[in-house]
Amino acid sequence: MQHTTGGRPVADRFQALGPNRLDEIATKYGLRSRLRESVRLFSLVLPFRVNEYVLNELIDWSEPHSDPIFHLFFPQPGMLSPADEQLLTTARDGGDPGELARAIASIRAGLNPHPEHQQDLNVPQDASGPVPGTQHKYDQTLLYFPAAGQTCHAYCTYCFRWAQFVGEPELRFAAPEPSRAVEYLRRHPEITDVLVTGGDPMVMTAERLRQHLEPFLAVESLQTVRIGTKSVASWPHRYVTDHDADATLRLFEQIAEAGKTPALMAHLSHPVELEPAIARTALARIRDTGAVVYCQAPVIGRVNDDAAAWARLWRAEQRAGAVPYYMFVARDTGPRDYFKIPLARAAAIFRDAYSTLPGLARTVRGPVMSTTNGKIVVDGVTEEAGAGRYFELRYLQARDPRLVGRPFRAVYSADAAWIDDLELVPGTPADIRAAASAGED
Numbered sequence: 001m002q003h004t005t006g007g008r009p010v011a012d013r014f015q016a017l018g019p020n021r022l023d024e025i026a027t028k029y030g031l032r033s034r035l036r037e038s039v040r041l042f043s044l045v046l047p048f049r050v051n052e053y054v055l056n057e058l059i060d061w062s063e064p065h066s067d068p069i070f071h072l073f074f075p076q077p078g079m080l081s082p083a084d085e086q087l088l089t090t091a092r093d094g095g096d097p098g099e100l101a102r103a104i105a106s107i108r109a110g111l112n113p114h115p116e117h118q119q120d121l122n123v124p125q126d127a128s129g130p131v132p133g134t135q136h137k138y139d140q141t142l143l144y145f146p147a148a149g150q151t152c153h154a155y156c157t158y159c160f161r162w163a164q165f166v167g168e169p170e171l172r173f174a175a176p177e178p179s180r181a182v183e184y185l186r187r188h189p190e191i192t193d194v195l196v197t198g199g200d201p202m203v204m205t206a207e208r209l210r211q212h213l214e215p216f217l218a219v220e221s222l223q224t225v226r227i228g229t230k231s232v233a234s235w236p237h238r239y240v241t242d243h244d245a246d247a248t249l250r251l252f253e254q255i256a257e258a259g260k261t262p263a264l265m266a267h268l269s270h271p272v273e274l275e276p277a278i279a280r281t282a283l284a285r286i287r288d289t290g291a292v293v294y295c296q297a298p299v300i301g302r303v304n305d306d307a308a309a310w311a312r313l314w315r316a317e318q319r320a321g322a323v324p325y326y327m328f329v330a331r332d333t334g335p336r337d338y339f340k341i342p343l344a345r346a347a348a349i350f351r352d353a354y355s356t357l358p359g360l361a362r363t364v365r366g367p368v369m370s371t372t373n374g375k376i377v378v379d380g381v382t383e384e385a386g387a388g389r390y391f392e393l394r395y396l397q398a399r400d401p402r403l404v405g406r407p408f409r410a411v412y413s414a415d416a417a418w419i420d421d422l423e424l425v426p427g428t429p430a431d432i433r434a435a436a437s438a439g440e441d
């Protein structure tokens with residue numbers, strides 16, 4: 001079956017297109033050979049996956065080089081350092097598979113594949129050891145990683161989980177089924193939210209998703225079942241034309257009928273993602289189930305480092321009945337230097353976009369760094385006559401709740417891009433200083 005989404009016809013059935021389909025993609029969409037060869041080279045190191053919907057409906061092929069969605073999904077020249085690129089080219093052209101594999105492994109190791117290195121710190125324990133597929137960092141929220149939800153409909157080039165898509169064993173904690181997580185919730189009634197995440201849990205069939213979610217519905221203290229997903233942008237058919245789209249929506253209804261709030265945490269990076277009619281239909285159908293949709297994304301160079309784009313995105317979200325929620329700062333992983341935005345610039349983009357919004361869309365917060373000890377928002381830059389400029393910072397969420405909501409300051413820097421690039425002012429309380437110095441999530 002075919003349908004149209006306002007543009008060319010799109011095949012209804014989801015099919016992942018990876019590096020082995022690159023020639024076909026290049027021919028069909030007119031990708032120039034130089035760009036094609038760099039995508040081929042970099043996809044030896046970084047994950048590459050797209051699908052027909054992304055290619056047909058979201059990317060403007062007249063100028064892929066300056067297209068935000070092309071940058072979102074296609075590895076680009078410049079994402080590796082010149083030295084790494086040289087190493088990779090030499091190894092590939094040398095024709096020795098062993099040498100190529102070693103070059104790939106060494107380049108990946110240099111790209112900070114596990115930015116959540118304190119992951120173990122957040123893994124809760126029960127009597128038989130770590131509870132599989134869970135992290136418990138903030139009192140109210142348990143993260144749950146279902147084993148079958150650890151891929152995505154398309155891979156974002158800036159993804160901090162990129163290592164797992166190229167076969168690194170970060171999946172060791174993913175949960176085959178939820179019984180131990182459910183037991184953990186029963187022993188921790190302070191947890192009101194389960195945040196189901198991946199990869200992208202919405203790659204699972206409705207039936208598989210139901211097997212993971214249904215057991216949670218019997219936990220009385222649980223109030224909200226959140227699902228983190230990029231699917232509204234990268235495969236909205238999931239809620240409209242997929243063979244189990246209706247069954248998926250029925251599952252959301254079932255969550256609501258059990259007295260819990262189903263919440264979709266939609267990863268939306270650019271207003272183009274909400275232009276196709278099918279994406280807006282997907283949001284309407286999701287909302288019809290009683291689910292609430294919250295929207296979040298990182299601010300990324302060449303993708304959305306543009307206040308006008310954020311303002312349009314947040315308005316489009318609000319118009320679709322969704323709630324603008326977080327603008328994140330990109331984490332230090334993968335091709336970070338290619339994408340990174342200084343905090344000063346991120347704060348200016350946020351303010352410029354936010355100041356144009358109607359009050360009801362000012363639910364959004366940012367720019368936010370998700371760090372080892374909590375989520376830190378950059379509230380803005382203050383200037384004191386004779387005393388200089390400062391970043392005004394605040395924990396929105398913290399491992400230690402006592403840190404939350406107390407403003408603190410760092411010396412202004414035009415280039416700082418993460419909390420550990422910042423110097424906190426003298427007189428910063430010791431607990432905040434200690435928490436902030438731990439840096440990366």
Ligand SMILES: *Cc1c(COP(=O)(O)O)cnc(C)c1O
Pocket residue numbers: 135137138141143195370375397
């Ligand atoms: C961001 C995050 C959450 C959710 O935080 P909210 O502010 O409630 O959206 C939960 N757990 C971890 C580990 C997180 O990074």
Ligand code: SF4
Pocket residue numbers: 151152154155156158159160161162198199200229230267
């Ligand atoms: S959808 Fe999320 S998990 Fe998947 S590649 Fe993009 S950022 Fe990573």
